[in-house]
Amino acid sequence: MLKVTYKGFYHFLIALCLLPLCLGIAGFDCVLAVHAFARPEVDSGIRWPQNQALPTFARAQHLDVALVSNAPQDFILLLQTLQGIVNRQLPQIYVINGVPSEGQYTWLNDIHIPYQVYNDPWQVVNKYIRQVQGMVIFDPNVLDTINVATTFAGIHRGVVVSPELATRLSTAPYNLPLLADFRGRFANGLEANTWQYEHLWPQTTHRMLVGLQPAQSVMVPQNNWQSFRTILQESQPITDGLNRAIYTMDLSHELGGEAVYLRFADAFPQDGWGASVRRISVNADGKNIIQFVTCTQDEEQYIFDHGRSGCDMSGLDPHRFSDGMRYFVYRFVPPAGTRQLVVNAEMWNEFNVSASSVRPLASSDQLIPGSLSLREYAVANQAMVFWLETDNNAADSALFERILSDVQPGTPYLGWFDSEPAGVRLISRHGVYVVASDSFDNMSVFSGLQAPSYPIKPIATPKLGNNIYVTFTMSDGDNVQFNEHHMRYVWDQDPARGSVPINWSISPALLDIAPVMLNYYQRTATKNDLLVAGPSGLGYFNPSLWPQDNLNRFLNVSGRYLRRAGTNIVYAIDVGSTLPAYVAQAYYNQLNLNGLLLNWWNPQSSSTINNRLPISTQLDATSRDGIVAAIHQNAAHWDGKSPLFIAVSLLAWNQAPASDAAYIAQRLGSRYRIVRGDQYFQLMRKANGLPMYN
Structure with missing residues (x-):
């Protein structure tokens, strides 16, 4: 008697149904029916x-x-x-x-x-x-x-x-x-x-x-843009849109080929505030032939290469941007016989615009x-x-x-x-x-390797005085591949690490994903290294957009992970410059935080007490010298009669971010005090009459 097990019969059905699928004809739904059954x-x-x-x-x-x-x-x-x-x-x-x-x-x-x-x-x-x-x-x-x-x-x-x-x-x-x-x-x-x-x-x-x-x-060759000539370039590191205008560019020199190619890139790629473009119009011999708003379907037909550019749709003013090494290229075909071609672009920030009549060798849109x-x-x-x-x-x-x-x-x-x-x-x-x-890499391996987790050793908080207290926080710690790769590189190789107090944002999810990595950073931290939770707790989300009826419950889970990770400070990213009161209350109730660092790429830092929770928005700028200038500008109206608190975000993807912090600290002067995040919020609590964190 032939004995057929259920598992064997199941695979027989799979083979029977998949045969026509593999031949590219009918039979696919048969497979689905079996899947639903077992x-x-x-x-x-x-x-x-x-x-x-x-x-x-x-x-x-x-x-x-x-x-x-x-x-x-x-x-x-x-x-x-x-x-x-x-x-x-x-x-x-x-x-x-x-x-x-x-x-x-x-x-x-x-x-x-x-x-x-x-x-x-x-x-x-x-x-x-x-x-x-x-x-x-x-x-x-x-x-x-x-x-x-x-x-x-x-x-x-x-x-x-x-x-x-x-x-x-x-x-x-x-x-x-x-x-x-x-x-x-x-x-x-x-x-x-x-x-x-x-x-x-x-x-x-x-x-x-x-x-x-x-x-x-596809790999874009290094000589892909060699035929492009610079048309217009911002010479100053502008990140606040103050140079926003409609810029006119004459591309008549590029006529004569099969099309005209116009490329928007970042004039200062190291800081990530490249060209922001809202609208484009193209005139041939004085007659408008093309007009569109960026980040719309009308624009898509003219994009030759998106170049990993992005669309900011967060406000009432959507626009395309090309930050860092990102770019985008338009392809315009003017009418035959065109003698003058003029492009008007509404744009701002650190734009670098170039043009060519020669079709680039490759487009990054080729996948x-x-x-x-x-x-x-x-x-x-x-x-x-x-x-x-x-x-x-x-x-x-x-x-x-x-x-x-x-x-x-x-x-x-x-x-x-x-x-x-x-x-x-x-x-x-x-x-x-x-x-x-x-x-x-290898998350299935690392998630099985258990290791103890413990908090960074506390250090004494200095006596509160009428000083300017500054704390530095590394960005991008929520990114676990950053924790695995670049963070380990700069942690081990940057000679300035440990010379200046720094808050290193890191993901509490490493407790599940790679406990040995979290353990490594905890074990090897100097007294000037403090680990804080990256955006915006257990993971990255915008707190004010989270369903309000679930926020307390989720932050309670985040709180358990933060306590196990040994941190009581969160670096959060939200859609506004301040947290709604109910969000601050939820963080206060569920996470028992010492304090909260909010957002990045702000032109200035401000500190508030929101529902008994100390919160500091973080400033940033386009360079180390820019950060020094921004800090001084934040302190320009300080009267010296009370303490001032300034939180600074540092771009963690730089090759030596701890050296950046040391460079900035050396240029601030005697009235400034650089402190760790835990000291910073303890001082802020004392200055505002709040209980000290225990």
Whole structure:
């Protein structure tokens, strides 16, 4: 008598239904019906208690380290999805892609887990490929299917492959079965994401969301802009829009080619306040031929290269901006025979405008398959992976809203957005916070390595006097990939660290994601290093947009994480320059804070007591000397009869931010006192008659 187990019958049905799918014809819905009937069995070493923000993996016993420098993206995608399947039960695969800023083996050597390095990463694939059930092919013509395939692979213990790798893996010695083939299934990314929301989302975890860009831009060559000549450039570091005007640019010199290309970039890329453009009009021989407002559909037809530029839609004055190394390029085709071409641009801040009649060699809008490190963690946790635009894309945003509406307040969104302001506002309104983590490496390994957490040792608060008290805070600590990479680099390599009091913002979510990393910073801090919670507590969100009826409950959870992380100061980012009273009250009631640092990129610092909570907004400027000038300007009207408090935000992505702090401190003079954040708020409490923090 033939004995058929339920599991065997299930896989028989899957194979029967997937056969026509793999042939690219009808039959897809049959697969969906089986999925709804029975979810594949999952052997997992993951623990995720209800009171824990993110899961804990098993502790690795030995690691096989795959070096993938310069490996093709489709291979990295294969390896990362394999890593997720294998590490779900017991972390065994560790991937090093290139040379991280902190060094290839820095964290690996710190964790004291035995490991073996493989210079040929195919050896790691060969060792573990038998642990998967099969492969899932993405569609190179619709790159969002990389995310759909990732979600499918996480559910069905598969690996995601390109059509080329599928050919290799379907033959000996691999002979991998085909679980699904998404080629030709969808016309565009929205259709693909809608399909996975309707059919795969019910089978995935709803305790986390994962947003990963499925593609990367082609490499723009260094000589891409060599034919461009500078038309107009701001010579001063202006960040407050005081130079806003309509600027007229004559591009007649660029006539004669197939089109005219106009590029907007940042005149001072080190500070991140590049060109901001509101509207464009183009006149040919005195006649208007083109007119549009930026960040609208009318603009899109003229953009040759978005250059990772952003749209600020936060107020009544939406505009496109190109900060740092970002830029954007328009392509204008004037009528034949045009003799004069004039462009009028309403713009401000640190613009650098150039033009050419020669078509650039490449556009960053040209996309190729890409894979980010967090993908393995998403696969291991059977999370749905998607990428939906939040900035000027109504259809994508609507689908994003549907997904957000399905999860409970307090759910983490791991990854990142196309636009930070728009993305954070969107998820905050639904009670979801973001953990910036798309390039965090080997999260499934680090989340299983437990380490004790303890507070930074307190130091004595100086006697309150009629001085100007200044505290420096490093930005971006909510970003756990920053905690893993660049923060470790500057922490270890900046010779000025420890010479000046600095507040280092860091993510309390490291308690779940990488306890050993939080422990490292706690153990190696000098007496001048203080760890504070990065925006805006457990994760990054805009507090005043969070559902008001859930804010106290969520901040209570944040409070538990802050206490375990040993910090009582939060650096928060909100949509306004001041916190609403009910938000300050919630922070005071639930987190028991010493004080709160608010926002960044403000022209000046101000300190208030909001519902018994000391709050200081942070100032910043475009350079070290600019910060010195801004501090002096803040103190210009100080009469010396009472203490003055000034909070300063420092850009943590600089190569030596502690050296920046030391440089600034040396130029402030004897009336200034540089203090740690805990001292700062204790002094502020005493100056305002509040109880000292215990």
